Amino acid sequence: MANNSIQAAISKDKIKIVFQSIIGWALAIMFGLMSLVGLTQIEEGIDVAVLIFCLALTIYGVSLIKKAKKRKNLIRLFKTYSARLASDPTKSIDLLATSTGVTVDVAKKNITEMINRGYFTNAYIDLNRNCLVFAGETQPVQQANTMKTPNNQPQQEYITVTCGGCGATNKVIKGTVGECEYCGTQISGK
Incomplete structure (x- = not known):
């Protein structure tokens, strides 16, 4: 079922968020402190290679934290986007961008990322109509009840x-x- 694949994709990303956050914070704190100590003792002959190694691991830890935050925001955005797209029979990216306060390019980029991660299954962006299309969907649902x-x-x-x-x-x-x-x-x- 599509629901299972979406939930699996989101669960997989949530697990990655936890691991990236834990490893990122551990690296950033541990090697960040070591870098600070190394910088204060540079005059005493601390090995520059060790200092560079510690700084590199600190930067890597910070990048893991940023990646985790980006994944978390994407999951939050998916919930917002899917609710807004569900209420729009045309699945217009222009309307979605306007209603969420982002540019059309940012909305397209986010939707593309969501499709690639498996949040929107069997979907693609129709560039001619500038809308999201799901497999098997022939035309938008009419507004009338x-x-x-x-x-x-x-x-x-x-x-x-x-x-x-x-x-x-x-x-x-x-x-x-x-x-x-x-x-x-x-x-x-x-």
Whole structure:
């Protein structure tokens, strides 16, 4: 299921966040202190190679901390983006950027990163329409609560349902069970 793959991708990143944070802070603190001590004793003949090694590990620790923070922010952004995209039938990146207060380029970059990390499964960015498209999606859902079907068939009533898996808002035919278009969790249109 798509929900399982999204949850697996997010869980994998959360584990990486913990390890990167722990290792990053340990390196930054331990070798940062050693670097400070080394800098104060440089006149006493401390080995410059050891000092450079300590500084390099301090910088590496800080970079791990920054990477962990970036992953954490991406997970937070995914929750925001998926909820906003779920309420927009066109999945417009322009509207998403406006509603989140970032530029269109930043929104595209974030969405691309989310797709690459497996947060949005079976999705791609349609550069012609500047929107996010999910596999099997032929056209955006109409805004109206009631949609006409071809050949004068009875109208189907759609209701808005919040996904229990990712929190996104979806439109489902009333009285049916569907799938969240973002994470694949089954949702009921009761």
